[in-house]
Each structure stands twice: as structure tokens, then as C-alpha cells.
Amino acid sequence: MHRIHLPIAILIVAAPSAVAFAQDTARAPAADPVAQLVTRLDLERYKATIKGLTQFGDRRQGTARNRAAVDWIEQQLRSYGCSDVSRLTYDYQVPPARAPGERPDSAPRPARDTTRGAGGSRYRGIRARTGVNNDSLRQPDAALRKLNAEPSTSGERQEVYCTKVGATHPEEMYIIGAHMDGIGWGEAANDDGSGTAIVLELARIFSSADVQTERSIRFALWNNEETGLNGARAYVAQRQQLQGKEDPAGSGRYPEPKWLGMIQHDMMLFDHGMPRADGSLSPEQRPEADVNIEFQASAKFAEGAQRLAWVFQQANEKYATDYPASVGAHMTNTDSGPFQDLVAAISLRENERGAQIGAGWDPNWHQPTDRYTTYSDKDFRLGLNAAQTTLAGVAQLAGATIK
Numbered sequence: 001m002h003r004i005h006l007p008i009a010i011l012i013v014a015a016p017s018a019v020a021f022a023q024d025t026a027r028a029p030a031a032d033p034v035a036q037l038v039t040r041l042d043l044e045r046y047k048a049t050i051k052g053l054t055q056f057g058d059r060r061q062g063t064a065r066n067r068a069a070v071d072w073i074e075q076q077l078r079s080y081g082c083s084d085v086s087r088l089t090y091d092y093q094v095p096p097a098r099a100p101g102e103r104p105d106s107a108p109r110p111a112r113d114t115t116r117g118a119g120g121s122r123y124r125g126i127r128a129r130t131g132v133n134n135d136s137l138r139q140p141d142a143a144l145r146k147l148n149a150e151p152s153t154s155g156e157r158q159e160v161y162c163t164k165v166g167a168t169h170p171e172e173m174y175i176i177g178a179h180m181d182g183i184g185w186g187e188a189a190n191d192d193g194s195g196t197a198i199v200l201e202l203a204r205i206f207s208s209a210d211v212q213t214e215r216s217i218r219f220a221l222w223n224n225e226e227t228g229l230n231g232a233r234a235y236v237a238q239r240q241q242l243q244g245k246e247d248p249a250g251s252g253r254y255p256e257p258k259w260l261g262m263i264q265h266d267m268m269l270f271d272h273g274m275p276r277a278d279g280s281l282s283p284e285q286r287p288e289a290d291v292n293i294e295f296q297a298s299a300k301f302a303e304g305a306q307r308l309a310w311v312f313q314q315a316n317e318k319y320a321t322d323y324p325a326s327v328g329a330h331m332t333n334t335d336s337g338p339f340q341d342l343v344a345a346i347s348l349r350e351n352e353r354g355a356q357i358g359a360g361w362d363p364n365w366h367q368p369t370d371r372y373t374t375y376s377d378k379d380f381r382l383g384l385n386a387a388q389t390t391l392a393g394v395a396q397l398a399g400a401t402i403k
Contacts (some may be wrong), residue, residue: 032400034395038319038388040205045383049197053180054187055145061181061224062094062152069180074160075223080204082162082219084255085153090234092224093154098140099141116202121330121354127359128275133184139185139368146186155327157221164206166216166257166398171244172395173216173257176202177232177335178265185372190350190362193349193372195265196221198387205391206400207393214399216257222335224265227304232335240342251371259306261397264336264347269375269384270362271350281363285378290324291386292349296340304344305331312346315392316385323385330354347387 029074057071072085077085138144159180166172178195182188203219205211224230242256271289272282293312295305316325331337332353336345352356357365361384364370394400 001174004111006403008126020275021106023359027093031402033316033400034319034392036316036402037205037211037395037400040208041201041382041384041387041391043289044382046197046201046387047067047377047380049076049200050189050383051372053103053193053196054189057147058182058184058186058370059171059180059189060148060152060183061157061227062092062154063150063273065147065150066223067158070158070221070223071232072158073180076200077162080207081209081400082202082203082207083165085160086151087160087163088160088231088235088240089156089158090231091155092157092227092230094152102277112277118224121226121352123355123359123374125274125359126277128279128281128363130358130360132366133185133368136185136343144187144371145185147205155233157223157234159235160351161220161235162207162219163219164202164203164211164213164217164398166214168196168214168399170216170352171246171250171257172216172246172260173252173338174260174398175218175262176219176265176390176394177239177262179222181226182370183222184366184367184370186364187372188370189231189375190370191227191365192265192271194268194383195348198265198268198383198390200393201387203305206394210403212401212403213395215260216254217289217394217398218257225335229335229337232338234343236338237373245307259339260341261304262336262339263308263312263394264345264359265349265390266334266347266353267349267350267357267362268386269350269379270364271382274356275360279360281361285382287361289350289382290326291320291389292328292352293325294328294349294353294390295344295346296337297329297333299331299340299345301340301342301344302329305340305346308344309346311390311397312393314398315391320385320388321380321393325389328352348390350382 056065059069178199222231244258273286293309313325336347339345
């Protein structure tokens with residue numbers, strides 16, 4: 001922290017009005033660049049970005065609609081002026097069809113203790129059924145059924161990322177991520193249009209010409225999350241060994257800066273509370289809704305991830321406008337997983353992944369109802385508060401200033 005030392009007394013020989021002006025100027029605190037950046041987030045713009053993603057239906061990987069969404073995301077990043085807009089290419093082979101009720105295109109999963117959530121957290125209270133909708137006829141909108149009708153095919157996959165290059169430490173970076181693919185015969189508005197829109201909006205703000213950061217920030221939109229985090233795994237496999245290497249030598253350019261932290265966003269809108277006894281939920285966002293910041297206690301970098309999580313909780317406390325944040329130790333089943341043993345990694349969510357989402361706290365998860373029109377401004381505002389939290393946390397960590 002830089003301290004500004006002022007002289008104990010300043011002798012001013014001037015008219016009283018000039019003296020008063022000088023005293024007021026000396027007392028005025030310097031403008032907080034983080035607060036200024038947070039004000040550049042706008043609810044209507046956040047909603048419009050989610051709406052833009054829903055034009056491609058559920059964006060299921062291995063389809064034309066998914067590839068069109070990747071193109072659209074790249075166009076948005078280029079329009080923001082984000083530097084080094086790139087695509088990572090990998091191959092994905094669709095496994096044989098699974099039994100009814102299993103996640104599509106994914107490998108069989110071992111049986112687990114149903115009294116505990118996927119991340120190790122214990123289920124509490126009332127549970128509602130969860131699962132993936134694979135029945136097209138449960139989508140009443142004929143146009144959306146048609147848009148989502150093409151099945152996944154094996155072959156090449158791509159995902160887009162871009163970078164805000166640090167002014168003084170371009171060789172170090174924080175990764176901000178979300179997955180752009182979805183399933184369930186809806187529009188994947190919440191899972192994960194809501195997280196993708198956060199990454200896009202933060203890319204827009206940090207890429208502004210008047211914003212400078214000491215360290216680099218990468219904005220990554222993963223593909224193939226719904227098949228087992230394959231897009232994030234491909235990124236780690238291809239780029240982990242490139243970290244911190246200057247290329248070409250002496251250029252000051254680092255195609256893959258050293259990872260300082262990874263921040264994932266996955267389902268940001270819906271916190272209506274525990275299911276009722278009949279399995280239904282309140283139609284309104286609960287007043288005590290919060291942003292769940294999770295790290296994985298069993299990860300190799302758990303200590304650093306926990307510190308990172310608390311930085312974000314404190315950023316929420318200072319800069320978020322409506323909803324608080326809580327910290328939990330059971331991060332699981334999202335694209336921060338492939339990073340958790342390599343760098344401090346956290347995820348932001350609407351609910352606890354294991355004990356709450358896994359217990360049916362979001363009835364739209366992987367369902368035809370995951371559509372833009374399902375959610376109210378109170379829901380969208382929870383996502384906006386997650387965006388405020390990440391923007392403020394990363395702005396502080398990366399040393400953001402406004403020219």
C-alpha cells in the first residue's frame with residue numbers, strides 16, 4: 001500500500017476564498033478507481049448480453065448453434081477492443097448414448113453417497129429431484145425445439161479467449177472464466193448465459209482505453225463444460241507448460257502469462273431458497289439471497305484459493321450494491337476444477353453447488369424452463385452483483401487504474 005505523506009502545515013498567503021479552496025482540495029480523498037469501474041456495470045446491459053446469447057438456444061457443444069455462438073462471442077470481444085482475441089481448438093468424441101436421466105454426451109459416473117453433495121457437503125432440509133431434460137417435447141416453444149433439434153457430433157471444438165495485457169507485469173495474469181455451452185432444451189440463460197455475460201461485461205470494461213492494469217487478465221469462455229469440463233481441461237493441457245515464457249525472446253510478450261488465480265462463474269441468477277415440502281419453490285428471489293464464493297478444501301492450492309475467496313468476499317462487502325457474498329469450501333463440477341491443483345481457483349455461483357443446487361434449489365437447471373423470460377430483474381440483479389464482486393476483486397488484485 002502506498003502512503004501519501006503531507007506536510008503538517010502549509011503557509012498560504014492568498015485571499016480567504018483561495019485558502020478555503022486549497023484546504024478543501026487537500027481534504028478531498030482521491031477517487032477510487034475500483035468504485036468507478038463498478039459503476040460501469042449496468043443491469044440492462046448485463047440482461048442484453050444474456051439475451052444475445054439465448055438467440056442460439058441451448059448452445060449444445062458439437063452443433064451449428066454452438067459454433068454460431070462461439071463466433072458471436074468472438075465478435076463481442078473484438079468490438080470491446082480486447083487484445084489477443086484467440087481460439088483454442090481441440091477434439092471431442094461423443095460417447096455412446098447413455099441411459100435415460102443421465103447427462104447427455106458424458107461418461108458413466110460412479111455411484112456416490114446420496115446423503116452428500118458432489119463437493120462433499122452434506123445435504124440438509126428438503127430435497128427436490130434434479131436431472132437433465134432430454135425430452136424435446138417438454139419444450140412447448142416450437143421454434144426453440146427446432147433450434148435445439150440438431151444433436152451433438154464428434155469432431156473439432158473451439159473456445160474463445162482474450163487478454164487485458166498488464167502494463168508493468170504482463171508476465172502474470174488472473175483468469176476469469178465461464179462456460180458458454182448448455183443442455184436441457186431451453187436457452188441456457190442461467191446455465192451458463194449468466195456467467196458468460198459476466199465475463200463478457202468485464203472484458204468490455206477492462207478493455208476500455210482509459211483502463212490500465214499492472215497485471216494481465218484473461219477472459220475465457222469455455223466450451224464442453226456439460227460433457228465433463230472438457231474445454232477447460234483442453235486449455236490446461238495445451239497451455240499449462242507455456243506459462244511465463246516470453247515469445248519471441250526479448251519482445252516483452254507472454255502468450256500465456258503465469259497463472260496467479262482462476263475465477264469461474266457458473267449459474268448466477270437463481271437463489272429462491274430451499275424447496276417447500278411439495279418440491280415447489282418461491283417465485284421470488286429471496287431477500288437474503290447471496291453470491292456463493294467457493295474453493296475446494298481438498299485441492300493442492302486450497303490455502304491460496306481460500307485467501308482468494310476472502311478477497312472476493314471483502315470486495316463484495318465494499319462494492320456490491322444489493323446482495324452479500326458467502327464463502328464455502330466445496331467447489332465442484334465446474335471449470336475451475338481442472339485448475340484447482342495448479343493455481344488458486346474459486347468459483348462464484350447462485351447457491352452452494354453440492355448441498356443446494358444438487359438438492360434441487362434451482363428447478364430450471366438443465367430444463368426447458370432455463371429461458372430468459374423465466375427470470376425477473378431481482379434474479380438478474382443477483383448476477384450483476386456477482387459481476388460487481390469479481391470486477392472489484394480482480395481490479396484490486398491486478399492493480400487497475402483509470403487514466
